[in-house]
Amino acid sequence: MSSPKTERFAPSPTGFLHLGHAYSALTAFEAAKGGRFLLRMEDIDTIRSRPIYEDAIFEDLAWLGIAWDVPVIRQSERLSLYQAAVDRLTAKGLTYRCTCTRADIKAALSAPQEGAPLHGPDGLVYPGTCRNARHDDPDAAIRLNMAAAIRSLGGDTIVDLLEIEELGNGDDGQSGRIALSARHLRDGIGDVVLARRDIGTSYHVAVVVDDAAQGVTHVTRGQDLFPATPLHRLLQALLDLPVPVWRHHGLIRDDAGKRLAKRDDARAIRQLRADGWTPARVRSAINL
Numbered sequence: 094m095s096s097p098k099t100e101r102f103a104p105s106p107t108g109f110l111h112l113g114h115a116y117s118a119l120t121a122f123e124a125a126k127g128g129r130f131l132l133r134m135e136d137i138d139t140i141r142s143r144p145i146y147e148d149a150i151f152e153d154l155a156w157l158g159i160a161w162d163v164p165v166i167r168q169s170e171r172l173s174l175y176q177a178a179v180d181r182l183t184a185k186g187l188t189y190r191c192t193c194t195r196a197d198i199k200a201a202l203s204a205p206q207e208g209a210p211l212h213g214p215d216g217l218v219y220p221g222t223c224r225n226a227r228h229d230d231p232d233a234a235i236r237l238n239m240a241a242a243i244r245s246l247g248g249d250t251i252v253d254l255l256e257i258e259e260l261g262n263g264d265d266g267q268s269g270r271i272a273l274s275a276r277h278l279r280d281g282i283g284d285v286v287l288a289r290r291d292i293g294t295s296y297h298v299a300v301v302v303d304d305a306a307q308g309v310t311h312v313t314r315g316q317d318l319f320p321a322t323p324l325h326r327l328l329q330a331l332l333d334l335p336v337p338v339w340r341h342h343g344l345i346r347d348d349a350g351k352r353l354a355k356r357d358d359a360r361a362i363r364q365l366r367a368d369g370w371t372p373a374r375v376r377s378a379i380n381l
Contacts, residue, residue, distance in 0.1 A: 098128030106146035113345040121313035132161040175294035190233035214321035249275035
């Protein structure tokens with residue numbers, strides 16, 4: 094028997110929701126009709142996460158007419174699960190400790206080389222400085238050894254057979270069944286951080302562990318997260334996790350064409366409510 098369709102909305106309580114969040118939440122909520130809709134607090138950024146923002150998320154979503162299953166899980170309460178996932182990868186010989194700072198990485202990539210430094214889902218693609226250093230610093234970050242990960246799955250030929258099923262559109266219009274590329278994973282994503290030294294995990298590990306644990310079958314999110322999707326598909330393969338389908342959607346932008354950010358208080362749902370907007374007006378503003 095197949096699992097019920099399960100969608101989720103997973104905001105970070107580090108600011109007030111804006112029109113872009115409303116678009117993503119409503120898109121997922123409507124797509125979940127006949128199935129389950131979950132709300133998850135991605136609050137691993139304990140420095141910026143605030144109870145006032147979490148409370149506002151509940152209020153704004155309810156005002157928009159969105160209902161969700163309970164309980165709501167918080168990533169800050171699940172760190173041991175993420176650590177266990179990283180430990181599994183470490184036991185397979187697929188990780189290494191890294192003591193590089195962002196300044197170190199930028200400096201390493203500033204040396205003369207063929208072509209410009211590549212940007213991946215986490216910024217500049219890590220040059221592998223610590224890959225063979227064998228650091229034992231317990232406070233170091235933990236990185237995925239991408240080349241070793243690809244070998245562990247059977248090499249380039251096997252990894253190239255892994256697919257992403259995209260119901261929406263990627264950042265370059267990709268849709269349908271999209272094959273992974275081992276070369277892109279190595280060169281365009283690289284040895285990403287799996288566990289940051291300050292929080293012991295990363296967005297990438299937390300999101301694939303939680304989607305699997307909650308039985309999420311459909312991941313609806315913005316196109317800005319599409320570049321991370323090949324990495325998430327790879328982690329699912331490495332950790333033997335179920336694979337959802339993805340639906341990436343366009344982003345809501347301001348009049349100048351700039352993507353909305355949480356600091357854009359003028360378009361915060363909280364402010365629009367205070368200005369007399371109705372849920373129907375929000376839907377009209379985002380073409381839903």
